[in-house]
Amino acid sequence: MRVLKNAGRGLAAGCFVLAGSGSALAGAWDTLGIGSSELLFAPEEFVAESSFTYVDRNVDYDITTASTAFGPVTGDASSRATPNIWNYQGALKLALTENADCLARVNNPYSIEEEMDPNWNGRFSGYETRAVTFAFDATCSYKFQVGEGQYLRAIAGARALDLTYFSEGLTATSPSNIVVAKVDLKSKGLDVGWRAGLAYEMPAYALRASLIYDSEIHVDLEGDTEAVGVTTFDSFASLTLPQSVEFNVQSGIAPNWLASFGVKWVDWSVIDKLSVTNAAGSKTVDRKLNFQDGWTVKAGIGHRINEQFSVGSSLQWDRGVGGSYSDTYTIGLGGSFAASKNVKFTLGTAAIYKTAGSGDMTNDVSSISAVTEYDYDPSWAYAINTKLRVSF
Incomplete structure (x- = not known):
């Protein structure tokens, strides 16, 4: 039993294996994926952790339809649509008492970045889109003993985030008068959600099962919409970021070996369209998204080689929610090095296969009736993650 306990203690923090998708590291806008709250269960009294992830994305959009009221649009029929991106997270875990733990962190939980060549055929529906969040969240748990060596945790927390949205494309009043159109919006303040969950633990076997719910x-x-050199007007939008449910289980399976499995459901179907209105309440953007619910499934295994080195690997499938977010399959590999009793470095890599799909960027209230539809072929993305952990 003690062998498994020691294995679980070392591997739970040490065997980081990276999971991902074509957009970032999970389904649709989600950058956190499965297991983002694992630090709450760290056995140390104090842990500070920072991580950065770089994703090399390689998706090209191939135009199938591009037209305006003035006729078909000419230009580049294909464009790289996915710039390479960074994601980050910083977190602190503190044991308040023997049974109470709290986790606080900052991160960018949702992110979308698309940037096509301004000469591509879909430029009248847009060639750049950015939606970026900055979030704080705090989660606490209280542990009850429910049997010999068995514990139940009650988990509760809150999230607050800020969202900015920017898009850029072309519009026209005539075939000869073409101007750049920009939409630049920002949250009116921090928007708040809540979290609740339960976890069951048997430390002697490095066994833990957790279920966590995050609210909408x-x-x-x-902000404003600007047709450069022509007009600028106030603009408004509302969006519901989805609720989610995540289940995770891990267990020691042999001396110094740990296996894990996780499932995450995200209610992306709550986002059925993107609408922007002016001060009079008239729509200036009305784009159908028609997302379906997202499902992510991940399995991993880790091995502690000795007191300093641990390694791990994972497999992940993520169901695409529609449009530019198709199914992805991920292979992750990682390893950690304990430089001392209190300092640990982790490096993770992943290869992400994104399946083929199609999308529609058409704005149903476009003043020039711009229509843009595209396909994309299967592609590979690659990610690397670094993490620094300091504990006492």
């Missing part, structure tokens, strides 16, 4: 967050945005 409703976001109101305001």
Whole structure:
């Protein structure tokens, strides 16, 4: 039993294996994926952790339809649509008492970045889109003993985030008068959601099962729309960021070996369209998204080689939610090095296969009736993650 306990203690923090998708590291806008709250269960009294992930993405959009009221659009029929991106997280875990633990962190839980060549055929529906969040969240748990060597944790927390949205494309009043159109919106303030969950633990076997629910967050945005050199007007939008449920289980399976399995459901179907209105309440953007619910499934295994080195690997499938977010399959590999009793470095890598799909960027209230539809072929993305952990 003690062998498994020691294995679980070392591997739970040490065997980071990276999981991902074509957008970032999970389904649709989600950058956190499965297991993002694992630090709450760290056995140390104090842990500070920072991580950065770089994703090399390689998706090209191939135009199938591109037209305006003035006729078909000419230009580049294909464009790289996915710039390489960074994601980050910083977190602190503190044991308040023998049974009470709290986790606080900052991160960018949702992110979308698309940037096509301004000469591509879909430029009248847009060639750049950015939606970026900055979030704080705090989660606490209280542990009850429910049997010999068995514990139940009650988990509760809150999330607050800020969202900014920017898009850029072309519009026209005539075939000869073409101007750049920009939409620039930001949350009116921090928007808040909540978290609740339960976890069952048997430390002697490095066994833990957890179920965590995150609520929806409703976001109101305001800013302006600009047709460069022509007009600028106030603009508004509302968006509901989805609720989610995540289940994770891990267990020691042999001396110094740990296996894990996780499933995450995200209610992406709550986002059925993107609408922007002016001060009079008239829609200036009305783009159908028609997302379906997201499902992510991940399995991993880790091995502690000795007191300093641990390694791990994972497999992940993520169901695409529609449009530019198709199914992805991920192979992750990682390893950690304990430089001392209190300092640990982790390096993870992943290869992410994104399946083929199609999307529609058409704005149903476009003043020039711009229509843009595209396909994309299967592609590979590659990610690397670094993490620094200091504990006492």
